[in-house]
Amino acid sequence: MTPWEAVAVFAAGVGAGGVNTVVGSGTLITFPVLLATGLPPVTATVSNALGLVPGAVSGAFGYRKELRGQRRRILRLSVGTLLGGFSGAVLLLALPATAFEKIVPVVVGLALVLVAFQPLITKRLRRRREVRSPSATTDAPDAPGGPVRRDGGPLLFVGLTLASVYGGYFAAAQGIIYMSLMGVLLDETMQRLTAVKNVLVAVVNTVAATFFLFVADFDWTAVALIAAGSAIGGQLGAAVGRRFSPVVLRTLIVTIGTVALVQLLLR
Numbered sequence: 001m002t003p004w005e006a007v008a009v010f011a012a013g014v015g016a017g018g019v020n021t022v023v024g025s026g027t028l029i030t031f032p033v034l035l036a037t038g039l040p041p042v043t044a045t046v047s048n049a050l051g052l053v054p055g056a057v058s059g060a061f062g063y064r065k066e067l068r069g070q071r072r073r074i075l076r077l078s079v080g081t082l083l084g085g086f087s088g089a090v091l092l093l094a095l096p097a098t099a100f101e102k103i104v105p106v107v108v109g110l111a112l113v114l115v116a117f118q119p120l121i122t123k124r125l126r127r128r129r130e131v132r133s134p135s136a137t138t139d140a141p142d143a144p145g146g147p148v149r150r151d152g153g154p155l156l157f158v159g160l161t162l163a164s165v166y167g168g169y170f171a172a173a174q175g176i177i178y179m180s181l182m183g184v185l186l187d188e189t190m191q192r193l194t195a196v197k198n199v200l201v202a203v204v205n206t207v208a209a210t211f212f213l214f215v216a217d218f219d220w221t222a223v224a225l226i227a228a229g230s231a232i233g234g235q236l237g238a239a240v241g242r243r244f245s246p247v248v249l250r251t252l253i254v255t256i257g258t259v260a261l262v263q264l265l266l267r
Contacts, residue, residue, distance in 0.1 A: 001221050005037045009222055013229020014236070016052060021059030021198060021237030022244070023252055024175020025259075026052065030226055039219055045092065045170065046216040050209035051223045055230025056202035062238020066195035074196060077152075078203050080161035085204035088168020089211040105265050113180075152185040159185075160200065167201070168208040175201055191242060 001009070012033040016026030027048060034044035060067070067074070159181045167174035178197045179190075186193065212218070244252065 001037055001219075006221070006225055008033055009037065009225040010229045013051060013055070013226035014233040015229075016226070017055030017058065017230030017233025018237035018240070019233075020052065020055055020175060020201065020230070021062060021234050022194070022241035024177075024179070024197070024201070025173045026055070026230070026233075027170070028173070028259075034219075034222055037222070039222065042092070043217055043219055044222075046209070046212040047219045047222045048226060049089075049205055049212060050218060051226025052230050053202065053205045053209050054227045055234040056198060056205050058231045058234025059238055060195070060198040060202050060234075062235050063191075063195035063198055063242065066189075066192045066242070067199070070192065070196060074199050077157065077160055077196070077200060080157050081164040081167075081200045081203045082207050084161040084164025085168035085207040086211060088165040088170075088204075089208040090168075091165070092169045092208075093215060152182065156181060156185040164200070164204045167204040174204065191244075194241065 009030070012030045016029045018026075019029065020026035030048050030052070031044060034048060035041065039047065160178060163174060163177040163181065166177070175197050178200055179193060182188070182193045182196065183190070
């Protein structure tokens, strides 16, 4: 790796760490840069997964205020994301790359639709719950008039587990998929959901990277550069992202996700 390539990889790590913390899809910044340095796709994927772990942890720490009161929810959902992330890592080495690449655009596209129309979907679901349970109460700050869904039920658990299989295989836009599922199935603010998303991404990246340590070849220079950059980017992303309103954050997710989808379709 030349000095200029090293600078590019580090800069990509900073960008990916920031984007992952606020939205997701940071892999679509680092992965092409790693390929441009001459790394094989699988080596680039596993090196990227390990390098982004510090960024995910850094982003989760940056959102620690929004994590308060969500410990039980996170512990429950982390079980599914851990299992899914491990399964996805196994599939990366067991299946041809084309197996998942064919469905990635579909998954990302569906996630974007859910994020874009989440307020409308949530409003309609809330009305249905009010009809079924008119006496229910709520203590969620952004869910007046409807009962709180504290854990999202089996549907959210299964959905996040399947999304984590994809995340363990190829992490691009996994954060957007998480946000789309939680946004529809949980009555919470976007910022608190972002905090949970960062923890779950950290779980998936960590379990996948740990598995790769024993069975795959890494480019340790790339890992170190992305790790340092993503840790910085995670803090920057948290500092900026926590100031966004729900509308701005949702718009940012849809915009970046659309760019990611176009990039995936053109690969």
